[in-house]
Amino acid sequence: MTNRVSRRNFLVSTAALGGLAAGSTALAACGGSEESGSSTTAAGGGGAAANTLTFDNWTLYIDKPNDDLFGEGGTLAEFQKATGIKVDYTEGINDNNELFAKIQPLLSKGEPIGSTIIAPTFWMAGRLLQLGWLDQLPLAEVPNAANLITSLQKPPSDPTGEYSLPWQSGMAGIAYNQSVTGREIRTVEDLWDPAFRGKIGMLTEMRDTIGLIAMSLGIDLENPDAQDYQPAFAKLEEEVANGQIRQFTGNDYVDDLEQGNYAACVGWSGDVAQLAVSNPDIKFVVPESGGTLWFDTMVIPKGASAEQIEAAGKFMNFVYDPVNAARITESVQYISPVQGVQEELRKMGGEAAALADNQLLFPDASTLASLQTWGTLSEEKEQQMDEEFARISGA
Amino acid sequence: MTMAEGAAPPVVAEVRPAVGSDRPTRAGSGWGRRVLTAVAVLAYLWLFLPILNIVVFTFNDPAGKYNLSWERFTLENWAEPFKDAQLTEAFWRSLVVAAVAVAVALAMGSLIAIALSRYRFTGNKVTEVFLVLPLTTPEIVLGASLYQLFLGRGVVLGQVTVIIAHIMFLVSFVAMTVKARVRGFDWTVEDAAMDLGARPLRVFWKVTFPLILPGILAAALLSFALSLDDYIVTDFTRGEFTTFPIQVNNAFRVSFPPQVNVLATLILVVTLILFTIGPLSQRRRGAAAG
C-alpha cells in the first residue's frame, strides 16, 4: 500500500527529504545508481504515511459498494482529490464488544492500534473515553462541526464534545413483515401477541433490546444509574422462556424478516429503509412508548501522530459538509448528524429527493421527541446488565 | 510385512483397496441389500443438499443484501467471482494461512510419526498420549487458552498467531494420520538402501520419503481443509486479522453476497478435481505395473 504513491505525494516528499536523499546518493555512490533509486522510492513511501489516513468502520457504512470505494465520485475519492490525503478505509468493525476486545490489549499498554479513526457506537466511545484511551479531536480543523444537529451535541457519552463526532445515527424500533403479522404493529406489547410465538426477533445489541422494553414499562434511559432495569430483563426472560422470542441477531434479522422466519423484531431504521424499497410489506415503526436513538461516532484512539490527527480532522470536516454528508446518506440511508442534508438531497432530485421525505431518515419532531438515547452506565452496572443480558439471550 | 499389506490407511483420499479387495462381498440377502442401498442414497442426498443449495444460489440474483431467498437466475456472480473485495482478500488470506500452517505442520508431524513408528525409546507411550490431547480438547478450549497466552505475553494477535494456532492443532492431526499410514512399515528397506551404498540423505529422499509420501499427501489434503475451514480457534487468535470463514460470519450480520457461494463452490470444484486426479494417477501407476 505504502508503495502506491501518487505523483504529487512523491514529488512533495522527495523535495522535503531532499537533504536525506542527497545523503543517500552519496552513500550509494559506491553501490551503484540502482540502489540510490530504490532509496529514493523508500523515502517517498515513508513520506506518504503522513498523507494517508486509516479509518476502520462498520461494513457497508459509506457510499460506493466496498469493492469500489475509490470509484468516480465517491466520498473517499473526492476527499483525496480535495486534500491529497488517501484514506486507507477498512470495514473491520462488526461488533462493539469485539472491537473492544481487539483494541484493549494495545490501548491498555499505550500502544497504537493502527487505525487513526474508528467508529464505535456512542456508549463504547464513552467507555473508551472513561478509560482515557481517546485523543482530543482537532476541532480547529473541523469548522463544519457547527453543522452538527443540536440533539447530538455534547451527548452524555462525551459531555464536552471534544472527543467524538457522530458518524451516522439511527433509531431502534420495531420492524415487521405485514404479510406475516397480518396487521399493523404499534407497540412493544404487540410483540408479545401469542399469535407470533416463535416469530419474534431481538437484537443482540443490549441497549436497543432492553431499551425498547424498558420504555414500554415506563423506565427512563437517560439517567440509567438511577433506574432499575430488572423489570425489563424479567419481561425479556419471560418471553424467551415461553418461546415467544426466536433468536437474538445482528442485522441479519433483515433476512429473517424477508424469509418469513420473523413476524416482527426489534430493528434499526436504516436497514428497514433499504429493505422497504424492494419489499413494501416490511415496515418500521417507532413504538408508542418510544424508541431509542443511537449514533456511531468517529473517535481517535491514543497513539496517532500529529499529522495523522490533523488528517483525521480534515476528513471529519469534509464529511460534515452537507454536500458530502448527503452523498453518504443517500447510500447508507441512516439519519445524518449533519444539518442541511435534507436540502442537499432535494437538490439532487430523483430517488435521492424521495429520501428527503422519508420519515426514517428525517423523523419529524414528534417522533424525535419520543426517542431516548441511553445515558452512560457505570462500569459496574454495565457489567451486571451485560451479564444478565447474555444469560437471557443464551450467550 | 511390506507396505502393501501395512495397516489399513485410515485416510480417505488414499484408501487403498485391501489385499484382494475385489473379492465378492456380501451385504446379506437381496432385501437387506436393497434397504441398505436406499439408506445410503438418502444419506448421500442429505450430505449434498446444502452443497446443492450453495451451488444453486451462485446463480441467484438476490433482491437485498442476503442471498438466501431465490429471486431469479443470473450468471453475473460467476462473471465477477472476486467482486467483493473484503471477501476476496479474506479468501486469499485463508489460503496463505492454510498453506503455511500445513507446510510446517506436515514437516513436524511427519517427523513425529516417523520417530514414533520406527524407534522404541523411553517416553514413547507418554508422547503418544500427549499427541492425542490436542485432538481430544474442544476447539474452544484450544482457542481460549491460546488467547490467554498471547494476551498475557502482550503478543499482538494477527496472521502470525493464527498460523501458530493452526500449526498447533494440525501437528497432532498430521502425526496421527501419517503414523497410521506408516504402521506396519518395513523399515529394513532403509537398511537395504544404505547397504547398497546410499548415504543417509539419499536413503531418505529415494526410499523413506517416497514410501511415506501417500500418507503425507493424504494428511496434507485433510489438514488443508481443516485449516481453511477453521472458525473457532481462529476467532480467538486473530485480532484484526480476518480469514474467509470469519469474514463470512462477520459479513453475515449485514450481508451475505452471492460471491460467498461462488468462492465456496470454487473450493469445492478444486477439491473435486484433486480427488479425481489422485485415484486416477494411482490407477495409472497400478496399471503400468500390472
Next chain:
Amino acid sequence: MVDGEVARSVGNGNESETTILLDAVTKRFGDYVAVEHADFSIARSEFFSMLGPSGCGKTTTLRMIAGFETPTSGRILLEGRDVSNTPPYKRDVNTVFQNYALFPHMSIFDNVAFGLRTAKVPAAEVRTRVMEMLEVVRLPDMADRRPNQLSGGQQQRIALARALVNHPAALLLDEPLGALDLKLRQVMQLELKRIQRDVGITFVFVTHDQEEALTMSDRIAVMTQGRVDQIGTPTEIYHTPSTPFVAGFIGTANLLPVTVVSQSGDDVTVETRLGGQCTVSAAGTTYAAGSEVTLMVRPERLVPAGAPLHGAGSGASIRATVTSMVFQGPVVRCQVRTSAGADLVAHLGPEDDPGSFPVGSEMEMTWSHDGAYLVPEPIAPDEAGVTSMEDDQTAA
C-alpha cells in the same frame, strides 16, 4: 577404499584368501551380551554359514559385518581393512534381508539398479549389468513389475540380484529362505548354491535350519548364547561335534553321560551310569581318567543286538524298553527307554527286522566302535537321551 589400513599380521590362515576376519569381536546391548568374543575368518569364495537357535547372536554378527551395528570391542576386517566403524554405505558388502526389503515403490529393474545408480555407474552400463543379473537369477521378464506382483521365491531372487549386481566382496544373507515354504526352500537352496558357484563371491549365510546349513555350506559356525561353539565343515560338525549342544543341534543325537576309565592310544574306555563299559575313539584328544564326558551315538548307528552293525568294529550295548515304533518310510523310528530313564532313538532299516520288537518288549541296543563319538564336555544326567526330538520328527 579410503582408509587403507592393512592388518595382515593378524589372523590365521592364508591372508590373501581371507575376505572377512572377526578379531575378538564382542557386542553388548546394555548388560546383555549378544556376541561374545567371536574370532574367526571367512575365506574368499567360501559359502560360510552361521547356524544357531534364535537369539544366539548370529544375526547380530551378520549386522556387524554389514555395518548396521558396531562391535563393542574387537575389530572386523574386510579384505584386510578395519571396517569396524565404517557405516554400511561405505562397505563393500551387500545383504539379502530376511524379508527381502525390496523397495515397494520401485520396479524390479529400479530395485536391482539402485546400488549401481547410487555408485553413479553410467546408465548404459547399469542397463546391461541389471539385465545380466536378472538372467543369472532367471527372471529377465520381470524388470517392469513391482515387488508385490512377484511370488515369494521370485522376490527372493530379486533381492539376491539387487545385492549381487554390485559385485560385493561378500554377500550377507540373513535367513533368506525363512519366509518360503518347504518345497520352494529346497529349490532355492540349490539355486543359491548354483549362483554362488557362478559368481564366485563369498557368501555369509545365517540360518537356524541345520539341514539348510549342512546342504549348502563349505563351513559352518555353530553359535549359541552369543558364543561360537564350533567351526568346521558339515562333516566335521556332524560327526565330531565339540559340545553336546552342537551334537544335539546338528541332526539327532543320543547323548549319554559317561566317565573316562582309561585311555590307550586312540581308544578310550568309558563307563556309563548303568555300569556298562565300552571303547570309543579318542579322535586325537587325551582324556584324564575319571573325567566326565559325553558319549554320542547317532540314531542311524544304533541297532538292536544281533542285527548287523552299522559301522566297523564292535562297540557296546545297552538294555532298554521299546516305548514307540513309528514307520517313516525309509526307516522305522524306534524309541526306547533305558533303565536310567534316558530316551534313545534308533533309525531301523528293514534289515533290522523292526517287526520283532513290539512296544513294551525289552531289547538290547548296540553300536559299532566307530558309531560312537566322545564329546569332551559333560552333560547333566537329566539331559541324557535323545536331543532335538522335534527336529528328528520333522526332518524325517
Next chain:
Amino acid sequence: MAAATTDDTGLRRGRFAPYGLLSPGIIWLLVFFLVPVVMLVRASLSTKPSRFAEPVFSWDFSNYGSALSEYSDEFIRSFLYAGTATVLAILIGYPLAYWIATCGGRWKNFLIGLVVVPFFTSYLIRTIAWTSILQDDGVVTGLYRLLPWVGSDGRILATPMAVIGGLTYNFISFMILPIYVSLEKIDFRLTEAAADLGCTPWRAFRKVVLPLSLPGIFAGSLLVFIPAAGDYLNARYLGSPQTSMIGTVVQNKFLVQFDYPQAAALSLVLMVIITVLVLIYSKFLGTEGLAV
C-alpha cells in the same frame, strides 16, 4: 537420519535420533498447547478486581462453583445435543460406510471420497445454507408441517432439532471414515463362514461384523462428540436462546464480557469431562483409532 535397527535386541543408532525427530513438533505443542492450558488453569483460579483490570491469581475456586451452578443447563444441553448427534451420526454413518465397504466394489474409493467432499466447502457456509433450506416458508418446513403431530405453524429452525441436525451434519464425516476403515479391514468371508454355520445374515452381522467394527464406531463417536460438545456456531445459526450450548457461553465470556476467570473455569470443566471420557475410551481401545 541414522540407520534404525529393527533388531529385537536393541537400538544403538536410534538412541538420540527419535528425540531429534520429535522435538520440533513436540516443543511446538508444549509451548502452544500445554503452556496455554496451564495458563488457562491459572486464569481459572484468578479474580478480576474490576471489569477491565488484569486478573489476579488467588487460588479462587469459586469460579468453578459458579460455572457449574449457573451454567449447568448449558453443560447438560451440550452433552445431550452432542450425545444425540453422535448417536444419529452412527445411525446414518454406519449403514453408509457398510454399504460402501460391501457394495462399493471398485467405486469404493470414489464413494468414500464423496463423503468428504461436502466438508471442503466452508463449515459456516454449509450451516448458513441449512438456514436457507429450512426457512419457515421453505419446501422442507412445508413438508415437515404435513406430519400429523406437527401443527401448521411448526418450524425446524430455532429448535433443538435444527441444532442437533446441524451438529450431526457437520461432524458426520469424522464418524464415517473410522467406521469405513474398520469395515475395510474385515474379511467378509467371515460372514460367509458364519452363514455356513447356519447364521442368518442379520445374526452374522451382529455376531461377526459389528464386533469387529466396534473400534471404528468408538473412534468415530469421540471424534464427533468432542467437537460437537464444544461447538457454538450451530447453536448460533440454527438455534434459539433456549438451545445455547456451553461453547456459546465460553465464547461470550471471553470475547464479549472479558470475564476471563469464569470463562477459563468453564473451558476447563468442559475439557476435564471430555478428557475423562477419552481416558475411559483409550483404556479400552487404545489411541490408534483416533487418527482420521
